[in-house]
Amino acid sequence: MRIFDPHIHMTSRTTDDYEAMYAAGVRAVVEPAFWLGQPRTGVSSYLDYFDAITGWERFRASQFGIRHHAAIALNPKEANDPRCREVLPELGRYLRRESVVAVGETGYDSMTPEEDEVLETHLDLAKRHGLPVVVHTPHRDKKHGTQRTLDVVANSGIAPELVVLDHLNEVTVDLVAERGCWMGFSIYPDTKMDPQRMVAILQRLGTERMLVNSAADWGRSDPLLTAETGRAMLDAGFGAAQVDGVLWENPVAFYGQSGRLDVTPLPGFELGGDAELFEGNSILRGAAAMPAEAEATAGAS
Amino acid sequence: MISMHESTTARAGGPGGRGGVAASLARAGAPAIVVADELETRYRSGDTEERIQVLGVLDRIVEEQAAPDLVRAVGIDLVRDALRTNDPRLVAAAMGPFAGRHLGDHDWRHGVVKLVFMGVPLAGVARLHERADDELARMAEDLAEEREAAGRPIPDDLRALLPAPAAAGSDASLEKGR
Ligand SMILES: [Zn+2]
Numbered sequence: 001m002r003i004f005d006p007h008i009h010m011t012s013r014t015t016d017d018y019e020a021m022y023a024a025g026v027r028a029v030v031e032p033a034f035w036l037g038q039p040r041t042g043v044s045s046y047l048d049y050f051d052a053i054t055g056w057e058r059f060r061a062s063q064f065g066i067r068h069h070a071a072i073a074l075n076p077k078e079a080n081d082p083r084c085r086e087v088l089p090e091l092g093r094y095l096r097r098e099s100v101v102a103v104g105e106t107g108y109d110s111m112t113p114e115e116d117e118v119l120e121t122h123l124d125l126a127k128r129h130g131l132p133v134v135v136h137t138p139h140r141d142k143k144h145g146t147q148r149t150l151d152v153v154a155n156s157g158i159a160p161e162l163v164v165l166d167h168l169n170e171v172t173v174d175l176v177a178e179r180g181c182w183m184g185f186s187i188y189p190d191t192k193m194d195p196q197r198m199v200a201i202l203q204r205l206g207t208e209r210m211l212v213n214s215a216a217d218w219g220r221s222d223p224l225l226t227a228e229t230g231r232a233m234l235d236a237g238f239g240a241a242q243v244d245g246v247l248w249e250n251p252v253a254f255y256g257q258s259g260r261l262d263v264t265p266l267p268g269f270e271l272g273g274d275a276e277l278f279e280g281n282s283i284l285r286g287a288a289a290m291p292a293e294a295e296a297t298a299g300a301s
Numbered sequence: 302m303i304s305m306h307e308s309t310t311a312r313a314g315g316p317g318g319r320g321g322v323a324a325s326l327a328r329a330g331a332p333a334i335v336v337a338d339e340l341e342t343r344y345r346s347g348d349t350e351e352r353i354q355v356l357g358v359l360d361r362i363v364e365e366q367a368a369p370d371l372v373r374a375v376g377i378d379l380v381r382d383a384l385r386t387n388d389p390r391l392v393a394a395a396m397g398p399f400a401g402r403h404l405g406d407h408d409w410r411h412g413v414v415k416l417v418f419m420g421v422p423l424a425g426v427a428r429l430h431e432r433a434d435d436e437l438a439r440m441a442e443d444l445a446e447e448r449e450a451a452g453r454p455i456p457d458d459l460r461a462l463l464p465a466p467a468a469a470g471s472d473a474s475l476e477k478g479r
Contacts, residue, residue, distance in 0.1 A: 197452075
């Protein structure tokens, strides 16, 4: 199984996670900008964070054989803080980076007028930079928030195929399906969505425009739930090609719209999936030494 | 994120410790601008416990002001800041008497629903019953629908926010355990 996790916050994860993800078949991730748990109080901590997810984190991932790209945005919670909103004029220079494949995650938290304005700004930036957009749907008042997000997306004039609405569930997915946007699902240990519920949605609506992510971060989450969803699909009778479609080809197609996505195997590592069965594990065994080298490099800096 | 320990020890309305914050801010006759500035400085430069204390004295400080507008505006900023955090102790403290009296309906409803998400009992939300309105009931109903669709339980605090007709049994599945 080869896996592209289209939404994961690796800055909050350990090197053990990277190793386990590689072993489970994860070969590519997109890390959308989000908040830190502790609210930021100004632009500079934002800029350092953007540099971290497009720089150090990308390098860290590469040492474990995982292609790392980022999405850049002011997150919905901090859209409400005037001290953080000052980061908006800085987004352009990050959105031009080769490592950045989308605007995100944007969307609603509390559905305030400030969040409306910032979401519109992000959609406009995406249009101008020709990038896809990752739009988070709110935890609270999700149905209403999803509806409002779809209206703002429609009014912005951006092509629906450039937009994914994320953290969907049984109640909100149909609203998105009929608008032509991509549908994102965050598989969590105890909230949002679980592998069995995900499979039920795929059985009902098919695999087209469906993205499955772990959204793993500093909360209780599990970066291997993408793989578990793949296994749940196989158990439910989906074919290997359909699993590959959801876990690999779909995110490649979505972020590929940026024109910047690189999912070729990193030097010294192999592509996941069937390729491994034919080529054996020799390179993989060689790669096991990489994390130790990585440690040495990290220690030196 | 939220450990069980934190979510069960947090209580809406917070303990709102009175200690030094209240004493130094309650100086009779201090101009509103001085009081507002001190509240903001203490909150912004404080750790979580100090922030909870500031949130806990807001209501009384505003009551004591002859011209409360400025202090109230700062209080609302601080409450909104606390409501954006993921720390149930801060969110609970933010939903105390000051928010009950002064926070706008939209933010207040989101604060209530956020506490439901965090598993913090709503018993400490100031003026909960007075302020619970049709829009809050609608938000609660939508959330209950999501929980149902996900096969997840509906907490009692959420059930209590549901609109009267649904609570009376138009939906048998929502009725369970009531
Ligand atoms: Zn996220």
